[in-house]
Amino acid sequence: MSKGITSRSEDYSQWYNDLVIKADLAEYSAVRGCMVIKPYGYAIWERMQAVLDKRFKETGHSNAYFPLFIPKSFFSKEASHVEGFATECAVVTHYRLKNDGNGNIIVDEDAKLEEELIVRPTSETIIWNTYRGWIESYRDLPILVNQWANVVRWEMRTRLFLRTAEFLWQEGHTAHATSDEAIAEAQQMLEVYADFAEGTLAVPVVRGRKTENERFAGAVDTLCIEALMQDGKALQAGTSHFLGQNFAKAFDVKFTSKEGKLDYVWATSWGVSTRLMGALIMAHSDDQGLVLPPKLAPTQVVIVPIYKTDEEKANLDAYVDQLSAALKQLDIRVKYDDRDTQRPGFKFAEWELKGVPLRVALGSRDMQNGTVELARRDTQTKETVQQAGLPDRIAALLEEIQDNIYNKALTFRDEHITEVNSYDEFKQVLVEKGGFISAHWDGTVETEKRVKEETKATIRCIPLDSKEEEGVCVFTGKPSKQRVLFAKAY
RNA sequence: CGGGGUGUAGCGUAGCCCGGUAUCGCGCCACAUUUGGGAUGUGGAGGUCGUAGGUUCGAAUCCUGCCACCCCGACCA
Numbered sequence: 001m002s003k004g005i006t007s008r009s010e011d012y013s014q015w016y017n018d019l020v021i022k023a024d025l026a027e028y029s030a031v032r033g034c035m036v037i038k039p040y041g042y043a044i045w046e047r048m049q050a051v052l053d054k055r056f057k058e059t060g061h062s063n064a065y066f067p068l069f070i071p072k073s074f075f076s077k078e079a080s081h082v083e084g085f086a087t088e089c090a091v092v093t094h095y096r097l098k099n100d101g102n103g104n105i106i107v108d109e110d111a112k113l114e115e116e117l118i119v120r121p122t123s124e125t126i127i128w129n130t131y132r133g134w135i136e137s138y139r140d141l142p143i144l145v146n147q148w149a150n151v152v153r154w155e156m157r158t159r160l161f162l163r164t165a166e167f168l169w170q171e172g173h174t175a176h177a178t179s180d181e182a183i184a185e186a187q188q189m190l191e192v193y194a195d196f197a198e199g200t201l202a203v204p205v206v207r208g209r210k211t212e213n214e215r216f217a218g219a220v221d222t223l224c225i226e227a228l229m230q231d232g233k234a235l236q237a238g239t240s241h242f243l244g245q246n247f248a249k250a251f252d253v254k255f256t257s258k259e260g261k262l263d264y265v266w267a268t269s270w271g272v273s274t275r276l277m278g279a280l281i282m283a284h285s286d287d288q289g290l291v292l293p294p295k296l297a298p299t300q301v302v303i304v305p306i307y308k309t310d311e312e313k314a315n316l317d318a319y320v321d322q323l324s325a326a327l328k329q330l331d332i333r334v335k336y337d338d339r340d341t342q343r344p345g346f347k348f349a350e351w352e353l354k355g356v357p358l359r360v361a362l363g364s365r366d367m368q369n370g371t372v373e374l375a376r377r378d379t380q381t382k383e384t385v386q387q388a389g390l391p392d393r394i395a396a397l398l399e400e401i402q403d404n405i406y407n408k409a410l411t412f413r414d415e416h417i418t419e420v421n422s423y424d425e426f427k428q429v430l431v432e433k434g435g436f437i438s439a440h441w442d443g444t445v446e447t448e449k450r451v452k453e454e455t456k457a458t459i460r461c462i463p464l465d466s467k468e469e470e471g472v473c474v475f476t477g478k479p480s481k482q483r484v485l486f487a488k489a490y
Numbered sequence: 491c492g493g494g495g496u497g498u499a500g501c502g503u504a505g506c507c508c509g510g511u512a513u514c515g516c517g518c519c520a521c522a523u524u525u526g527g528g529a530u531g532u533g534g535a536g537g538u539c540g541u542a543g544g545u546u547c548g549a550a551u552c553c554u555g556c557c558a559c560c561c562c563g564a565c566c567a
Contacts, residue, residue: 004528032559087565122567156565163566216567224567239567271567306526345527352527363526373526 005353007287012231013159019281020160023290023353026277033158033165040354041277043298045168048276049148051200051296052170055192061144061172066126068150069117074125077250081124084217088154090119090165119152124218124243124269127173128251135175135255135265142185143175161278162235162490169273175265177257179244182266183221186242189270190223193238201276202293202406203227203283204413205237206436206485208461213445216269220244226460226485228413229282232434234460234487237279240270278490283409290355291377293405294398299335301327301394302356306344306363313338315367319387323360326391332398352377357401358394378405419483423474426486430457436487440480442473451475457486 005018020026025041028034037045053063069092075082096111120126127145134140152166172189176182190207197205205225215222219241227237248254248264255265284291294300303323305316320336327334335356337347344361351359359375366372372390375382378401385393416435420426429437441447441459452458462484471480 084567153566210567214567219567222567236567241567308525343525343527343529345525345529347528349528361526365526 005287005289008230015287016278016282017160019285019289023355025281025290026160028160031165033155035158035160035164035166037168037274040298044280044292044296045274045277047296047298048196048200049170052192052196052272053146053148055196056146056170056172059144059188059192061146061174063147064145065147065149066123066130068120070120070123070126072116072118074129075118077125078218078246081218081247081250085121085153089121090152090154092117092119120149121151121153122269122271123147123149123151123171124173124247125251128247128253128267131173131175131265132251132253135253137256138177138258141175141177141255141265142181144172144185145174146170146172159278159490161274161281163275167274169271171269171271174268175248175253176267177255177265179266182244182268183242186221186223186240186268186270189268190225190238190240193240193270193272194225196272197225197227197237197276197279198406200293200295201280201283202295202402202409203237203279204406204410206461206463207465208463208485210239210461211445211448211459211484213448214459216241218243218246219269220246223464224461226436226487227279227283228416228435228487229279229490230285230412231282232416232488234436234485234489235275235279235282236460236489237276238270238272241268243267243269284405285355288380289353291405292355292357294357294402297355297357298333299356300332300398301334301358301360302347302351303334303336303360303362304344304347304351305336305338306361308364312364315364316362319362319367323387323390327394330391330395332391332395348375357398360394376401378408417485420474421471426457426474427455430455430486430488434488436460436485438483438485439474440469440471440482441484441486442476442478442480444476447473447475451486457488460485460487460489 005022006014008015023040024038025044026035026037029036075085093113093116094107094111095113096108097105098108100106131143134143148170150166150168154165155163158164174182174185176185194205194207197203205227208224208226210222210224216239221242223240224236225238227235229235245264245266247267253265254262256262280296281290284293303320305313305320307313307316324334324336337351348359355377357377361373361375370387371384372387373382373384374397416433417438418429418433418435419438420429426437426439437457448459462482466482468481469483471483472478473480
């Protein structure tokens, strides 16, 4: 491993790539556009899964699993859905290979599938086809199911974690007896996501609603959380859709109500993906590497021993055993890095690169003085403290670090929401400052598309807390009742 | 699919114009000295120069085809 990573200010993309690879999170694989998530990166993803999964269970959901392959005909049943995904699907056409006689393995043309199978880009269709058989009465509702899975979207251009041909995610798919209940579910899950992003990932998000143009293919309403990255670009971090009766109608899923009336069921779907890894990285990291918020970090505290002789090491071991046990009592995830193949300085740099929130270093000098050295990843500061009362001190410090990381990101985000009132101002802010631009918009798809063509900025969302305000569209001058957030986005 | 570029050790590269079997750094292995911020020294291992063909006594180098990857567009919930 070579020293250091590219500076953020020099070349943001290069910095991001360097960081992902050198922090041992992921790398590109032999398959175009596909990513290998390495053990350290996967450990972080597992932490995300654990926290989210707990919340899903707490809100009444269960996990299930549906097939990877979806018959092609399922897709065409919901018109806007097929249109939204058709251009990026992997298709299975054959089920067998053969030897061509010259030692080459080729596709056996005799083994052509009668109906092609689509590798799922999302599972609404196969799930709603399944739900038809599960639902007859209002007594069968609601169905509150989530699945952890991989999906494939054949993107032209990929970036580690942010846009890969295959990615990991969770997708919730719920069925309800009433429209109101489904809408409440979509809102509830958006709040679960927002709370997770802010409380666990320490990434502040804007809760909002997508415009018609940016809406999920097949949805009536798409809610989203939008985060801001350190280069001033926005990142959609999660979506929650109210699907109305669109999929129920497409897959003929009806139920008999309490009143004995036959009606189509109401649906939602919601998902977050390994893209959150990208959000996490780009929201907090610096030129020394990853910065992980303590609530998420697989390892919250790393202990590095400094010693010359075996006796010294044994002495340190005895103390670290005690300290580790005390920290584990407080549910702190601690790692003792006593590898004898690397020197302390190397370990310091390595754990900083990997974003461990807090480092404890101790050697014989400390043992004599009854102290340890504490080094914070977020502020890059060090202090020597007494061993007495250390576990509680560390617990408090981890909370302080969590808050500090969040507040830093929040300050940055808030400083990068700029209100503009003219198109010239809009373009100037976009180029010179970046971030979210809060501006009036006339509400038409056409205006939105023209702004995108001219500036590459899109409407990220109509914030849910946006207040009514009379104004005029910065592009057309037509009347507008509220501001929306524009930004360049990943 | 358009426009540009690059393929040489695990990674990053020099050599290519002007043909003679490959340079340097990081990493890796061994030993020694080291260990409170990415150690140092000495020795060592590792290469069908993307691939197929052509020219030549001789090709990483010149010519042709192919392949792969990267960047800029188009595309992207």
